[in-house]
Amino acid sequence: MPDTIDWFFDVVSPFAYLQIEQFDKLPAGLAIRPRPVVLGAILNHWGQKAPAEIDAKRTFTYRHALFRAQQLGIAYRMPPAHPFNPIKALRLTIAMGGSLDAVRAVFRHIWRDGQEVASPEGFAALCEAVGFPEGVAAVEQPAVKDALRHHTDAAIALGVFGVPTFVRNGDLFWGEDATAMFLQCLESDWLATPEVQRVSALPVGVRRSGS
Template sequence: MPDTVDWFFDVVSPFAYLQLEQFDKLPAGIAIRPRPVVLGAILNHCGQKGPAEIGSKRAFTYRHALFRAQQLGIAFRMPPAHPFNPIKALRLTIATGGSLDAVRAVFRHIWRDGHDVASPEGFAALCDAVGFPEGRTAVEQPAVKDALRHHTDEAIALGVFGVPTLAHKGELFWGEDATALFLQCLETDWLDTPEVRRVSSLPIGIQRG
């Protein structure tokens, strides 16, 4: 049986796209289960700002995403505006069946080809590009909306604080650059080594406010 791993993502994240484009290099026997979530809802729950909401961090984030794409040899083009409203594009990944291939098609339209998906015209073009023109209305179905809320609530309940996040057997691995850590923990008992246990339970020395 394959080892199923939940992958929590929001299409607004360039790093989710970069991680997705590397999934074909994962060892055999790992089954990625896409879980679209609304990053804004997770950030609100955690009391955090997104990287694009902090001026200097916004520019750095875009540069870093571009650098990582170039470093990894992944085609990358920022959409015309960011952040953008991802809700309909997220629902579309559900309405099209939720497969990794369906999710990849949406991500590539945004982050490989650099298209707008937030405007009515942009979203219609996305539906056509992924071969699902009926997505224009399918994303308004209550079952599709409920599924996105459910995945977001599930992520919050698990303690997810950002995207992309891989979740496996109660452990969370956040960020594209945590893929190697995830694989290490999948293959070894690294999380159960003395120093990892020590740093995982350090006391808090000081708190703000």
């Protein structure tokens, strides 16, 4: 039986795009289940601000994503405005069957080709670009909306706090920069080593006032 991994993503994240473009580095026997989620709902649940809500962090995040794309040799062009409303684009990945190919096609339209998808015109253009023009109507189906809510709720229940995140046997691997750590854990019992176990169970020394 191949190892099956849930991959939680939101198309609003440039790092999720950079990670999916590196899936060719994953072991051949690995089965990835794409799980679209609403990042905003996850951040609200945990009481977190998005990077774009802190001006200095927003600038750094955009520079870092561009740097990583150039470093990795991945074609990259940001959409004309960010953050944007990703809901319909997320639903589209579900309406198209939820395959990695469908998810990758949506990501590439946004982050490789630099297209906006939040306006009615932009979303219609996305549906045409991925070869699914009926997506304009399909994303309004109750079953599609329910699936996105279900994936988001499931992510929160697992402790997911950001995207992209791999979940394997209950362990979370958050961020494009955790890809190497994830790969090592597929190949070894690194998480079971004494020092990893020690730091994973450290007590809280002090809590910020008001938290």
